[in-house]
Amino acid sequence: MAIILGDNQYGKAESRIVRIYRDSPRHEIRDLNVTTALRGPFAPAYLTGDQSNVLPTDSQKNTAYSYAKEKGVETIEQYGLDLARHFVHDVEPVEGARIEIEEFAWERAIVDGEGHDHTFLRKGQEVRTAAVTVDATGEYVIGGLKDLVILKSTGSEFAGFLKDEYTTLPETHDRVMATSLDVKWRFSSVDVAWDEVYADVKRLMVKEFATLQSLALQQTLWHMGTAVLEAHPEIVEIRLTAPNKHHFDYDIGRFGVENRGEVFWAADRAYGLIEATVIQDDAPPAHDAWKSSAGLA
Numbered sequence: 001m002a003i004i005l006g007d008n009q010y011g012k013a014e015s016r017i018v019r020i021y022r023d024s025p026r027h028e029i030r031d032l033n034v035t036t037a038l039r040g041p042f043a044p045a046y047l048t049g050d051q052s053n054v055l056p057t058d059s060q061k062n063t064a065y066s067y068a069k070e071k072g073v074e075t076i077e078q079y080g081l082d083l084a085r086h087f088v089h090d091v092e093p094v095e096g097a098r099i100e101i102e103e104f105a106w107e108r109a110i111v112d113g114e115g116h117d118h119t120f121l122r123k124g125q126e127v128r129t130a131a132v133t134v135d136a137t138g139e140y141v142i143g144g145l146k147d148l149v150i151l152k153s154t155g156s157e158f159a160g161f162l163k164d165e166y167t168t169l170p171e172t173h174d175r176v177m178a179t180s181l182d183v184k185w186r187f188s189s190v191d192v193a194w195d196e197v198y199a200d201v202k203r204l205m206v207k208e209f210a211t212l213q214s215l216a217l218q219q220t221l222w223h224m225g226t227a228v229l230e231a232h233p234e235i236v237e238i239r240l241t242a243p244n245k246h247h248f249d250y251d252i253g254r255f256g257v258e259n260r261g262e263v264f265w266a267a268d269r270a271y272g273l274i275e276a277t278v279i280q281d282d283a284p285p286a287h288d289a290w291k292s293s294a295g296l297a
Contacts, residue, residue, distance in 0.1 A: 005046055009098065011037035012057040012064070019068040027118045030073040031104040036060040038087055039096035039135065039288075053093050060087070075194040076101045077141050080132030088134045096135030096288065102146075103128040128198065129184065133289050140289035143198060143235075144184035150206065151178035151245070156214045176247035176264060177214060179274075181205070185228065186237040186289055201228050201235070217244055217274045225278030236283035244272035 013035045021028040038060070044050035064083060071082040080099040087097040105123040108115030126148035133140040156177035161169075185201065208224045225238045247264040 005043050008042060008046060009037045009039045009096075010042065010045075010054070010057065011035065011098070012061040015061045015064050017065055017068050019073045025117050029106050029120055030068075030076075031106060032068075032073065032076065032079075033102040033104070034064045034083075035100040036064060036083065036087070037098040037100075038091075038094050039098070040094045055087075055091055055094065063087075076103050076128065076130040077132065077143060077190075077192070077194040080130050081134070081139065081141065081190060084132045084134035084139070096133065098288075098291065099130075099132040100292065101130045101132075103130075126181070126202070131184070131289075131292070133287075133291070135288060137285075137287045139190050140287065141187045141190055141192070142184050142289060143187065143194070143201070144182075145198075145202065146180075146182040148181040148183075148202070149178070149245075150181060150209055151176065151247075152210060155210075155212070158216060174261065177217065177220075178245035178247060179217065179242040180245065182241040183224075184239050185235045186283075186286060187234055188236045188284055189234060192234055197232060197234070201232065204228050204231055217242055217272070218276065221274060221276040222278065225276060229278060229280060237277065237279040237286065239277045240275065242274045244274060246271060 015034045015036075017032045017034055019030045019032070036057075038055065040053065042053055044052070045054050063086065067079065067083055067086070071079065073079045080101050084097040084099045087094050104127060105125070106120040107123050109119040109121050110116070111119070126145040129144040129146055131142040131144070153176055154174055156175050157173045158169075158175060159171035159173060161171070183201075183205065204227045205224045208227050209220055212220055212223050214220045221240045221242055225240055228235060228238050246267045248267060249259055249261065250263050250265045252259045252263055
């Protein structure tokens with residue numbers, strides 16, 4: 001029996017980079033969490049400790065910070081492409097690079113009814129994500145979002161499910177449905193209006209969640225993914241993860257108080273975890289586009 005080294009990569013995880021544009025009195029801010037990972041002939045580093053092919057992770061971190069100024073951060077997708085292309089095309093012997101980015105959004109503080117030029121408040125909705133891979137097979141971008149907490153107070157059912165001797169869950173045709181969405185979508189090219197597409201993907205998913213009379217969270221995910229692929233042919237695959245944030249009627253009848261679907265216990269665990277992939281049947285190969293590093297799942 002032989003023992004061999006399998007797939008490997010190395011990089012710098014979660015560099016917190018804040019880029020402030022101060023070119024005019026009205027400043028702009030981009031707040032990022034950046035993970036880099038390099039792929040190539042790095043086996044000697046693992047097997048014998050030979051570092052001659054290894055670009056230090058500290059150098060990768062420094063590059064990410066410098067590129068925030070040199071190339072700018074117009075969008076996280078373009079910034080990720082700039083970094084990945086640099087590592088692959090300018091650094092020997094790197095053969096592939098994976099850049100994963102989270103963006104934390106800020107909005108201007110309102111002072112005397114106007115947005116302040118240089119004071120910002122952290123926005124509390126979702127975190128935008130991007131994962132960029134550049135290697136010999138091509139360039140790949142996966143857009144996404146996570147931690148988009150969304151709830152509707154009706155318009156959701158769960159009935160007709162399989163039952164066995166351990167089933168205690170009652171059927172319902174009117175329930176609260178809530179989740180925290182983690183969604184990633186694969187583009188077929190890198191010629192994309194990144195900001196516009198991101199905003200529309202979010203809009204479409206929220207619309208489907210809100211308007212579909214849902215018979216199950218699984219059905220909702222299918223409709224959300226389908227709506228995105230139909231509206232955006234440049235997106236060929238979408239992966240959705242949705243923990244079911246259960247809301248159970250709380251028994252206040254024992255106190256002589258009627259509860260007509262108005263007071264709930266919001267259970268944080270255990271929870272159902274619903275996942276789905278929706279893909280165009282003629283989607284081009286993903287190659288290593290989904291191969292993640294430690295920064296993002």
